[in-house]
Amino acid sequence: xxxxxxxxxxxxxxxxxxxxxxxxxxxxxxxxxxxxxxxxxxxxxxxxxxxxxxxxx
Amino acid sequence: xxxxxxxxxxxxxxxxxxxxxxxxxxxxxxxxxxxxxxxxxxxxxxxxxxxxxxxxxxxxxxxxxxxxxxxxxxxxxxxxxxxxxxxxxxxxxxxxxxxxxxxxxxxxxxxxxxxxxxxxxxxxxxxxxxxxxxxxxxxxxxxxxxxxxxxxxxxxxxxxxxxxxxxxxxxxxxxxxxxxxxxxxxxxxxxx
Numbered sequence: 722x723x724x725x726x727x728x729x730x731x732x733x734x735x736x737x738x739x740x741x742x743x744x745x746x747x748x749x750x751x752x753x754x755x756x757x758x759x760x761x762x763x764x765x766x767x768x769x770x771x772x773x774x775x776x777x778x
Numbered sequence: 779x780x781x782x783x784x785x786x787x788x789x790x791x792x793x794x795x796x797x798x799x800x801x802x803x804x805x806x807x808x809x810x811x812x813x814x815x816x817x818x819x820x821x822x823x824x825x826x827x828x829x830x831x832x833x834x835x836x837x838x839x840x841x842x843x844x845x846x847x848x849x850x851x852x853x854x855x856x857x858x859x860x861x862x863x864x865x866x867x868x869x870x871x872x873x874x875x876x877x878x879x880x881x882x883x884x885x886x887x888x889x890x891x892x893x894x895x896x897x898x899x900x901x902x903x904x905x906x907x908x909x910x911x912x913x914x915x916x917x918x919x920x921x922x923x924x925x926x927x928x929x930x931x932x933x934x935x936x937x938x939x940x941x942x943x944x945x946x947x948x949x950x951x952x953x954x955x956x957x958x959x960x961x962x963x964x965x966x967x968x969x970x
Binding site for chain 2: 731732735736738739740741742743746747748751752754755758762763766
């Protein structure tokens with residue numbers, strides 16, 4: 722019943738739950754739109770490279 | 779463009795960090811549609827700034843930094859509403875743990891979402907992703923001491939909201955409940 726022990730136990734429980742919450746989100750499937758976006762960005766880069774000097778934000 | 783070496787282009791590695799970015803975004807926005815918008819904005823920003831990324835350094839931390847900076851700048855634009863939700867929600871309701879003192883994950887997440895965003899951020903980075911205090915401080919652009927104090931306050935607030943801070947709350951003080959439980963099943967000893 723020592724306070725320190727309770728505190729450690731509490732921290733462990735909290736961290737364990739934090740990891741679980743995070744893990745649950747990690748395991749969600751990444752929607753295709755993200756892959757599409759990355760592909761688009763990459764393509765845009767390649768085009769910019771071909772044009773050479775063309776550069777703008 | 780650094781195509782003059784065999785080193786892998788960090789741009790190609792972004793995809794590996796998408797799940798973590800989405801998980802981190804979800805903990806900030808508390809809403810999956812908003813989280814996805816945030817991740818998309820982050821990717822676009824990262825892409826524009828890839829020349830500033832130092833190869834060999836931690837790409838995930840770099841992406842997280844852009845993500846949270848984007849989140850906070852959106853927050854400032856939208857102002858009040860979101861902040862208010864934090865403030866109001868934080869004061870309401872506490873979730874009771876189950877009788878064995880453990881909490882269902884969904885309950886935990888509900889309570890977690892009531893914390894101020896700075897505390898959620900610090901707790902997730904250090905408690906869940908395994909970043910060091912130092913990395914988390916760098917990611918958030920604050921001092922290590924600030925991260926530590928956010929984590930301590932976050933943990934204390936969670937304990938308070940979860941009502942698992944003192945033993946009394948876990949023990950069943952209500953005699954009627956006690957009677958029902960003891961007669962109905964063998965009482966599980968409080969493991970807390």
